[in-house]
Amino acid sequence: MKKKFQILILSLLATFGVNNLKAQWGDFTVSQCQDSMDVINLFDSVFFSNLPSQNYKNLTFQGDPTAVGYFENGYFLGMENGKGIVLTTGHANDADKSNVCGTEQNASTNNIGVENDEDLELLLGSGSHDACIIEFDFKPVTNYVEYNYVFASEEYNEYVNFGFNDGFGLFIGGNGISGPYSNNSRNIALLPDSTTVVSINHINKGKAGETCTGPPTFCTNCEYYINSSETTDPAFSSFAYDAYTTKLTAYRSITHNEWYHIKIAVGDAGDSVYDSAIFLEKKSFKSGSITASPWQKSMR
Numbered sequence: 001m002k003k004k005f006q007i008l009i010l011s012l013l014a015t016f017g018v019n020n021l022k023a024q025w026g027d028f029t030v031s032q033c034q035d036s037m038d039v040i041n042l043f044d045s046v047f048f049s050n051l052p053s054q055n056y057k058n059l060t061f062q063g064d065p066t067a068v069g070y071f072e073n074g075y076f077l078g079m080e081n082g083k084g085i086v087l088t089t090g091h092a093n094d095a096d097k098s099n100v101c102g103t104e105q106n107a108s109t110n111n112i113g114v115e116n117d118e119d120l121e122l123l124l125g126s127g128s129h130d131a132c133i134i135e136f137d138f139k140p141v142t143n144y145v146e147y148n149y150v151f152a153s154e155e156y157n158e159y160v161n162f163g164f165n166d167g168f169g170l171f172i173g174g175n176g177i178s179g180p181y182s183n184n185s186r187n188i189a190l191l192p193d194s195t196t197v198v199s200i201n202h203i204n205k206g207k208a209g210e211t212c213t214g215p216p217t218f219c220t221n222c223e224y225y226i227n228s229s230e231t232t233d234p235a236f237s238s239f240a241y242d243a244y245t246t247k248l249t250a251y252r253s254i255t256h257n258e259w260y261h262i263k264i265a266v267g268d269a270g271d272s273v274y275d276s277a278i279f280l281e282k283k284s285f286k287s288g289s290i291t292a293s294p295w296q297k298s299m300r
Contacts, residue, residue: 156243167199174260
């Protein structure tokens with residue numbers, strides 16, 4: 001697996017060239033996939049690095065392959081190793097551009113990816129566009145599944161509560177699970193209250209002015225919100241999205257040795273213009289025995 005991943009990264013670097021990494025060694029960088037096999041190999045080698053190969057199967061991808069990439073030096077995202085996979089509603093290599101405060105030109109892509117995904121539309125309450133979707137079956141090693149992620153968007157801060165509720169869902173279905181989404185699945189990409197969806201309108205500090213520095217009008221779960229459009233933010237010089245969440249954890253108690261299905265999806269909502277992304281932390285997809293926190297226990 002490790003060798004396959006190294007070959008993939010070398011191939012990506014050869015395709016784009018070292019100059020296209022846009023930053024010096026140590027800065028946040030993204031290597032963009034070129035085709036669907038790049039995406040599959042990336043997940044196979046990075047996302048599933050903590051799971052035996054016989055415990056996952058049927059890995060599929062829907063969307064534009066250039067919406068997916070491998071990121072490094074993402075320490076500002078709260079990720080211990082600074083590495084992982086990014087899924088976007090645009091082009092992955094837009095993510096490591098510098099922020100242009102007051103505009104959306106750095107992460108704005110029209111009509112790329114999956115249109116009208118039913119699960120995202122039910123989750124976000126609006127028409128879904130430009131979705132990037134990965135699905136797979138897995139068999140847990142013991143009694144739970146979890147992974148860490150960060151959501152980011154160019155819709156911040158100008159379009160909060162303005163009809164463009166981009167967001168992210170992690171839908172899990174299988175033994176003991178009954179929910180409103182496809183395959184009777186439930187969304188487990190939630191805030192620690194176990195009910196709040198991860199999206200623009202659910203995590204923000206209100207609608208700011210075009211300068212990105214206007215005072216917040218209110219707080220909606222803003223303890224999970226970080227404004228990267230301020231020049232003082234460490235992500236400003238190498239992160240295109242105007243805001244992002246703190247590192248969050250998706251968690252679900254499940255039954256050992258049973259097969260489950262997971263669908264990971266990020267999408268634009270309301271229109272297909274300004275991009276959003278989900279950053280999946282390397283080696284954080286786990287299935288083993290832990291002591292759950294109180295909010296995790298509420299999901300049992």
